[in-house]
Amino acid sequence: MPPGSRHRERTRAAGLFLGLSLACTGAAASGAESAVRTGVETRRLDETRSAADFEVKVLWLIGVHGRFGKVHGTVTLDRERGTIVADARIEVAAIAMRNHSYEEWVKSPEFFDVVNHPQIRFLSDPFPSDRLREGGDISGMLNLRGLERRLTLRVEPSGCPDAIANACPVEANGTIRRSEFGMKSRRGTLSDKVDLGLSVYLAEPSDAPGKAQ
Numbered sequence: 001m002p003p004g005s006r007h008r009e010r011t012r013a014a015g016l017f018l019g020l021s022l023a024c025t026g027a028a029a030s031g032a033e034s035a036v037r038t039g040v041e042t043r044r045l046d047e048t049r050s051a052a053d054f055e056v057k058v059l060w061l062i063g064v065h066g067r068f069g070k071v072h073g074t075v076t077l078d079r080e081r082g083t084i085v086a087d088a089r090i091e092v093a094a095i096a097m098r099n100h101s102y103e104e105w106v107k108s109p110e111f112f113d114v115v116n117h118p119q120i121r122f123l124s125d126p127f128p129s130d131r132l133r134e135g136g137d138i139s140g141m142l143n144l145r146g147l148e149r150r151l152t153l154r155v156e157p158s159g160c161p162d163a164i165a166n167a168c169p170v171e172a173n174g175t176i177r178r179s180e181f182g183m184k185s186r187r188g189t190l191s192d193k194v195d196l197g198l199s200v201y202l203a204e205p206s207d208a209p210g211k212a213q
Helices: 003-038 100-107
Strands: 040-044 051-058 062-067 071-078 083-091 119-124 136-144 147-155 170-177 190-200
Touching: 062 100, 136 170
Parallel strands: none
Antiparallel strands: 040 071, 051 062, 051 190, 071 083, 083 119, 119 136, 136 147, 147 170, 170 190
16 A cells, blocks of 8 residues: 555544544533532431320320331432432331330230331332422321322421421421221221321431532
């Protein structure tokens, strides 16, 4: 091949390599811009400050109150859509009550059955992010004793300007029926309704799992 032809081939090859490099760089930049545009942020719940409670009435008059163990999980905020998905998990094995015999009873198969079902989970539907600040209903699926049922929690208004500020708790309350989750004993003396309460704080952003901003 004449020297001039070899030079032209090398020039074309160099141009092709440069074009491919620019294309790859452009695709990477486009992917980064797309990640930025999604604005999805996931934050963990603060286990040390978050808490969950329950109360059931004996003879429909006397409230028997208990506090669950740790509450953990995540809150995922989609800033582009202005929506949030909450995934809260409540540890049941460490229930604390005033009466030790009550603690053993609610942990038994007759009630929460903590040996076989040590965790309660609530996974919300996407809801508007300002609901954490202004209050309102949040619906989702509650998994209790291995059974899933729809649950609506009522969120109390918060004074925090940021919907997911870690300085303010999210206070929420709801009610379930024991019978819908297989707890059908003592129907004559114990109310079917169980009130649930959550007080949830978010962890610092640095403690959050991988996120795209």
